[in-house]
Amino acid sequence: xxxxxxxxxxxxxxxxxxxxxxxxxxxxxxFLDIFGPWDPTLVLVMGxxxxxxxxxxxxxxxxxxxxxxxxxxxxxxQDIDAKLLGGAALFGLGWGxxxxxxxxxxxxxxxxxxxxxxxxxxxxxGMILARQIQKLQRPKAGQISS
Amino acid sequence: xxxxxxxxxxxxxxxxxxxxxxxxxxxxxxxxxSGIFAGLLTLSFNTEFGWRFIFIAxxxxxxxxxxxxxxxxxxxxxxxxxxxxxxxxxxxxxGTVLGSGCTSGHGICGLSRFSTRxxxxxxxxxxxxxxxxxxxxxxxxx
Numbered sequence: 267x268x269x270x271x272x273x274x275x276x277x278x279x280x281x282x283x284x285x286x287x288x289x290x291x292x293x294x295x296x297f298l299d300i301f302g303p304w305d306p307t308l309v310l311v312m313g314x315x316x317x318x319x320x321x322x323x324x325x326x327x328x329x330x331x332x333x334x335x336x337x338x339x340x341x342x343x344q345d346i347d348a349k350l351l352g353g354a355a356l357f358g359l360g361w362g363x364x365x366x367x368x369x370x371x372x373x374x375x376x377x378x379x380x381x382x383x384x385x386x387x388x389x390x391x392g393m394i395l396a397r398q399i400q401k402l403q404r405p406k407a408g409q410i411s412s
Numbered sequence: 413x414x415x416x417x418x419x420x421x422x423x424x425x426x427x428x429x430x431x432x433x434x435x436x437x438x439x440x441x442x443x444x445x446s447g448i449f450a451g452l453l454t455l456s457f458n459t460e461f462g463w464r465f466i467f468i469a470x471x472x473x474x475x476x477x478x479x480x481x482x483x484x485x486x487x488x489x490x491x492x493x494x495x496x497x498x499x500x501x502x503x504x505x506x507g508t509v510l511g512s513g514c515t516s517g518h519g520i521c522g523l524s525r526f527s528t529r530x531x532x533x534x535x536x537x538x539x540x541x542x543x544x545x546x547x548x549x550x551x552x553x554x
Contacts, residue, residue, distance in 0.1 A: 269466055273470040277471070278428070279470070279471050279516075280473060282474075285420050285423055285483065286427075287421070287424070289483070292488075296413070296414045299546070300546075305416055310422050311425035311428070314421070314424075314429060316520060323436065332436065332438055334439060338436065338440040339440050340442070341512070344528070346532045349511070350510075350511055352511070353509065353511025353512065354511040354536035354540070355507070355511075356510065357503065357508050357514060358538065360501070362545045363491065363499060367514050368504060368508055369446075369515065369516050373475035377475075384494060385497050386501065387501070389505035390449075392502040393446075393453055396510050397453075400509070400510070
């Protein structure tokens, strides 16, 4: 049953980033371009996504555990450090250059464009690289990433 | 130019929210695309790999099906050439691993549980992304 839930959750995510237009890098860049041909669509995407999740989480977290797993697995780290902010800044730079963040980039693969494939391969390489760097710095690193 | 599409935006955003609520309610996990995808880049095919694989398969199915009905794939437009795409992909990959999340993990799930880490990360990547677009489009004129 939990497998079906995960599958449906993934499907909703894929449909959401597609219908909202986030799979189109130009739309995302036009949203980020507040001094140019600004496309405010993503304000509504983020706003609706936040509102639904906020309300849903409030209801869910009254329970002790999810329906089909022993416990909620939430990140526990509280540190706002250079790694968090530096990583977020690098991500912002890449997002601003390409117009793709990870979810929409992966979803856009189904449209079969070479740019999507190139981006996702480069992203995977970047992730592996960053993990190797982290391993060198802190051998016991095992943080939950979201 | 891309057109302002408020209804599609609201519908799409709500679906992303439902996805996050369902994954947390059913399986107790954060619906963060970067963390889930990064979890596939491994050679140990255990349950941690398994649920992530199913989620990403779902993302592809959802995109394909909704794409047929609601989305004009010919409208897809990309920025710059292959080198820009590779640089952007590398930066997004490195940044989301070091920063422990992306638009969905920090921006939707993290903010929804009032995480100050996610607020700091989201403010940072939004600001840098806006600045990057400003510089490339209006200063460098690329």
